[in-house]
Amino acid sequence: MATLQTRASARLMMTPAVVLLLLWMAVPLAMTLYFSMLRYNLLMPGMEEWAGFLNYRFFLTDPAFLTGLLNTLLLVGGVLLISVGGGILMALLLDQPFFGQGIVRLMVIAPFFVMPTVSALVWKNMLMHPVNGLFAWIARTFGLQPVDWFGEAPLFSIVMIVSWQWLPFATLILLTALQSLDTEQKEAAEMDGAGALSRFIYIVLPHMARAITVVVLIETIFLLSVFAEILVTTNGGPGVQTTTVTYLVYVQALLQFDVGGASAGGIVAVVLANIVAIFLVRLIGKNLE
Amino acid sequence: ETLTIATVNNGDMIRMQKLAGAFTEKHPDIELEWVTLEENVLRQRVTTDIATKGGQYDIMTIGTYEVPIWAAQNWLVPLDFAADYDVDDLLPAIRAGLSMDGTLYAAPFYGESSFVMYRKDLFEEAGLEMPEAPSWDFIGEAARKITDKDNEVYGICLRGKAGWGENMAFLTAMANSFGARWFDMEWKPQFDQPEWKEALQFYIDLMNDAGPPGASSNGFNENLALFQTGKCGMWIDATVAASFVSNPDESQVADKVGFALAPDKGLGKRGNWLWAWSLAVPAGSQKTDAAKTFIAWATSKEYSALVAEKEGWANVPPGTRTSLYENSAYQEAAPFADLTIKSIQAADPTSPTVEDVPYVGVQFVAIPEFQGIGTAVGQQFSAALAGQSSVDQALSNAQALTQREMEKAGYPK
Amino acid sequence: MARGVSTRTRITFTVIGWLVGFIIFFPILWTVLTSFKSEGAAIATPPQFLFFEWTAENYVEVNSRSDYLKHFMNSVVISLGSTLLGLLIAIPAAWAMAFAPTKRTKDVLLWMLSTKMLPAVGVLVPIYLLFRDAGLLDTRIGLVFVLTMANLPIIVWMLYTYFREIPGDILEAARMDGASLAKEIIYVLTPMAVPGIASTLLLNIILAWNEAFWTLNLTAAKAAPLTAFIASYSSPEGLFWAKLSAASTLAIAPILIMGWFSQRQLVRGLTFGAVK
Amino acid sequence: MGEIRLEKVHKAFGSTVVIPEIDLEIADNEFVVFVGPSGCGKSTLLRLIAGLEDTTSGRILIDGEDMTARAPAKRGLSMVFQSYALYPHMSVYKNIAFPLKMAGADTAVIDEKVRNAARILNLTDYLDRRPGQLSGGQRQRVAIGRAIVREPKAFLFDEPLSNLDAALRGSMRLEISELHHQLNTTMIYVTHDQVEAMTMADKIVVLNAGRIEQVGSPLELYRSPRNLFVAGFIGSPRMNFVKGVEAEKMGAATIGVRPEHLQLSTESGHWKGKVGVAEHLGSDTFLHVDIDGIGQLTARADGEFALRHGETVYLTPSPERLHRFDDAGNALS
């Protein structure tokens, strides 16, 4: 379609969004780049001096950095695994006819509307606490030793909480995808002798590939910046077991008030995020077309 | 004029917010807007704001950690009060922590130290008697004796959640009594010294033997809940907790709580800290006078009397004024008053340790880098508590990372 | 498929479905229940499920302590404002991408998404300084702007995927019928895309409502939304679970109810064109 | 092998009865076409045979065996859907191989059969493509390929050509007929296309509202429709129906005459009328003629027939080609 005229107007119409986002990205990014080269601590004004790559050196050689990187990947990967895997199961379940389906659906999507801080607080204090928590009570009721979630499996605990928040999102998208599967295709597979499991593996799952891609992409973007949940529950500990790259940046920025360090960390995080993004796009990009 | 006041969401502050009507009545030209935030968020907010001269707040609630650092940067307006404020009535230890070169930069709203809270009934059952000034050895022994894990009674609850204001507040204060210190006079970290090892080993063994499960993520609040529900035999923590644990509305063990000074190791220092939430005026504020007026009101004897009248003596903000502790009505309402004041007096921020140190602060080191370092070290120690690493490893990691951060920050200066 | 589902299967799925739904919903339910308990009952072991003394004291307390309505209004203004502004900017952009695509359209889209990968903590100080200089700290306008920027990529992407499903020849028909570009967008595209726009609107209101970094760090008293309201209830000294639950319930209830009522709409837009 | 018998088959969705009761026999190797207006139950009937729907009552026998309660896959039938229902994420090869893979055949066997089917259907060059990269006709062939490899007792086709354009439809029609000769397997074919029904069927089943109106060979239906419905349904352009006096003259309530059985003359004839629209197709001309007292009749003339709008024309029905119907619409012999 598109004549020269429409193409010209198209360019015009894109301009506000592109320019604003460019500004929103470029200005802080430029400032961040600049700051990252400074020895600049908010608490010591007037002492700013050029530091070259010092901040980068310290950020990258931080013993917590590699663990942080790994934890970030584990967190993102874990949540993706649980929310996508769980989302598929939930979608399959919600696709079955049963009584009160609508209400169950409402219950399942509810966590998506809860603020991250609230959900972290609720999970930590009211559910997972090894003494006063509900899980501990359940364990004890069954004569089991309550699990000290944040002591024994801290990262997993956080993955659980975050997964709980993102499961509805995955469920919703996957359910819609599932319901868009052509019935004739399912019937054809049935005629072809495929059992329920085969139909799922060969027909349903490939059909949902694109939806899964979208879930993975969107969730990754949001998960890379998760830190409120960590802050509220474990403060990155015990040790550095729940320290992620974002959390490290947070430490630089809002505990140390080391703007230089935080900026360097931010830049590193951006680079890493983009590597992940490129990797993702490579891996699954063609599903997006 | 509208004053924007940033406060922490602790009980005493919230009470002040409720009672502020009395102030605005007297000063109809001043309106108050409150920003009540959780401690960590509050600290982030006010620090960012003051450091960038954002000017969003006229009064900030800050702790003894911030005051010396900020005062040194000329970020705070010096406070001078009229005579009827009676500056000299402020507890000297607290006042010293909030002053620089003799000038007061923040007015204490309430102060606290730490001490031992224990269950008299459990001690009695075990045939133990708590001395007023126990030693660590006694505490260790008693804790193990009381522990009855099957009935969910744990001998001792201590902070384990990583954070400079969480486990490190306790551990630093405790380490002080073991003769340890953060830095020597050359700003060299001291985690490789035997005192730290002894202190940490003691803490971890004790918690493993007599602590509750999940201790590595317990902070003040978690422990409070545990103690109030009768799960702890002892709890060493802030003196303000005394009023919560002995409040029958909240606590299931209100009538069974006893108090004692923080333990020592016989080296002349007790393991208690000193903290005061204080009100200060940022230098960027346009409304300095009104702000000072408010602060004078909020930290005055008059305010104490107001609280006493409205909410009872037990709820008066503790730990700031000598006169309060000489008040018999208060002493009666608050059985822990005596030990509180003794604890506060026993702490000395300017000389916190057995050996000399170049820094100020009992349970913290008043340098800007401390929040980050303290939290990082806290993570190491909580890992050791969770059994994820050994004591030695935790200490050597702590040593290395502290060294690193200090080097990055350019110490010694 | 029309072959009958036996009643037994249906009942089995009913049981499983409700069980799973209940488990997932439980934390929220528990929060709501707790908000009606006294502080003591809130931490009691064994936990008290329904048979406790119901009390509204926590709500009274929360309301006497902080002005819920003010925070609520701020949340509404900020989330609605940023979403509407976002739509205003995004609709033309999405139109251009969907109906006059070039080779670079996909790259532009991915680039837009990548702006969301900049960790907010890392750029807090630059933004704070810029806001201070522009006098935007603690203003609703400032937050509206920030959240618009933060969510714009998502809005553009959603609208783009939605617009792509609209047959281009309807727009061409409008062009033949003499509509100018503006009229084409106002009279034809927008009304046709109403379901998509509505779901975009909903999702972004939710995202903006729950955004807890910028809203917390760029506000003080005047523009603080519900995220800041919550921050005054998490972990103070003393028992706080019931009060926290009450505050949490108040903070999530509006968005939860809105989400529930509009879930069908929401689902349609959420798919980001993932469902063909 | 592939004899199918329906005995008193009845189907209702909830309270709507779609098929009141049907008895039908389909012999082995027969090519049976179901026709009928939209919504008359053609697809439903096919799906009942396939096992994709349960019968409400009645029995379905395949080769004498009662299959009523058997799962679709176990009935030994293959189905080709209107939408083709290809698996979009699999290559042509995998699509065709799918039923074999499900049956657990081993790779060598699969490969042989797939290649054989591809050869028959001229798909060998496209085996690596995805369905999305194929044209409509090719997709159709893949769907058939998938049906062939199972060597079913019978094929079921549900309007398989309706998504194709006219030209392609023509050639696919021939291909399927060809295939029927080659494979010698029972085929049941649903369509609403006249030409398909007439040219492909051994036997046509005309359905109306779930009821069988008539069963017979195409020419049987064309020549001796049992009632008005069948008469109007079979043949294109439609049979002309005349009621009233003219019909009564011939002792019928309605008489019917097909356009191709009206003789045209400019001079004399049975009915006199005026030419309305004349559609010139080159090969034929269709004249819509208005006749006083009767209405509009359509007549077929050859391509060179040169009459223009408004001119007078005489029409004469061939008497032996006239169809007479009684009040109830049934044919009078």
Add this chain to the structure above:
Amino acid sequence: MGEIRLEKVHKAFGSTVVIPEIDLEIADNEFVVFVGPSGCGKSTLLRLIAGLEDTTSGRILIDGEDMTARAPAKRGLSMVFQSYALYPHMSVYKNIAFPLKMAGADTAVIDEKVRNAARILNLTDYLDRRPGQLSGGQRQRVAIGRAIVREPKAFLFDEPLSNLDAALRGSMRLEISELHHQLNTTMIYVTHDQVEAMTMADKIVVLNAGRIEQVGSPLELYRSPRNLFVAGFIGSPRMNFVKGVEAEKMGAATIGVRPEHLQLSTESGHWKGKVGVAEHLGSDTFLHVDIDGIGQLTARADGEFALRHGETVYLTPSPERLHRFDDAGNALS
């Protein structure tokens, strides 16, 4: 008013040339049909005229005025899209009124014109409905209504009936022809349907790969196709082509004869062959006859012609109906 002239119009998308160079004149009030195989550029040509695409070079004149760079809305043309392109959120009334509203006409005028259009198109009862509540044919009429009200210089139709079923297509065909007589406006009509092209057009333009193969009236094209392409494209079933010795005998590289112009006999004739598939339509029978040395020819017989697979048949082309083509495929006179 409504004379359209294309002068050396050339269109390329990037490097793919879709229309090499076209000159075409369309007279006022003419009904012109574009036909051609899929992808030959019919739609593109129409869109160029409409202004929905830019020409790469060349000029488009409407009533003598150069409109090449004019915006679509300013050309005074109306277009009816294959998908109808109705505004789904507007009622029928508003859909039809939309162009007038865009032109800023006042309400009374709009109302009158809309009601008038609705009357002409039998839509009066549906004015309050949304397009989604209409049948295919009604939607089609709304699309035409929207085109009418602007009183354009010419109508452009892009396969407007291809989404309708056969029966409806037949009646809409008549309606559009009717409309043309009523409005007396130039119409350009794209289709790939033989019957539509033959019955509706004043003039057919046969396109092939963006080039005009022949322009002429339907019967002209049927009778004297200029080349092989046109000969094969116009007429259904397709013209039979014979090459080789038989053609050379008649002094041509290829000869063509239409199925309806082959005389059949069981006794004697020009070519002797064996009946392959016989398609019985009732009214006609199409015989596919295999002839040694020539290949398969299709012949049309009447419905009663009773020959079966494998029987011998003789075919004789009518000499005056024979088409002869040279090596390049052009017709020899």
